[in-house]
Amino acid sequence: MSEFAKLAMVNLECADPAALAAFYHGVLGWEITYSDDAYGMISDGATSIGFGRVEGYEAPGWPDKGAPKRYHLDFYVEDLADAERRCRELGADVPEFQPGGDRYRVLTDPGGHPFCLCVKSGD
Numbered sequence: 529m530s531e532f533a534k535l536a537m538v539n540l541e542c543a544d545p546a547a548l549a550a551f552y553h554g555v556l557g558w559e560i561t562y563s564d565d566a567y568g569m570i571s572d573g574a575t576s577i578g579f580g581r582v583e584g585y586e587a588p589g590w591p592d593k594g595a596p597k598r599y600h601l602d603f604y605v606e607d608l609a610d611a612e613r614r615c616r617e618l619g620a621d622v623p624e625f626q627p628g629g630d631r632y633r634v635l636t637d638p639g640g641h642p643f644c645l646c647v648k649s650g651d
Contacts, residue, residue, distance in 0.1 A: 587640020
């Protein structure tokens, strides 16, 4: 099947776009290209992640199925413990439920969205 579309960007709903743009800027090192009360965006020049404010936003639960997650981001890291520490310093939380053992760690960003830090297996 031939391609007929290209991903322009990923947009995440949240309560505080500026805070999430700052958090993911700290995690990825991408430039904050826009930030105000209603919308924030980061980019590496090829890909962008946007953060849009939604009134009454409720974070997905982890692992609560009553408030299911809507998406999650996975990030490759070299050192799982160091990456977890650095994310926590930026404002991430570490939920008690961790299904990945030593392969990956689930964290939640300041908006409550789950994301995973993954150790890349040998290439």
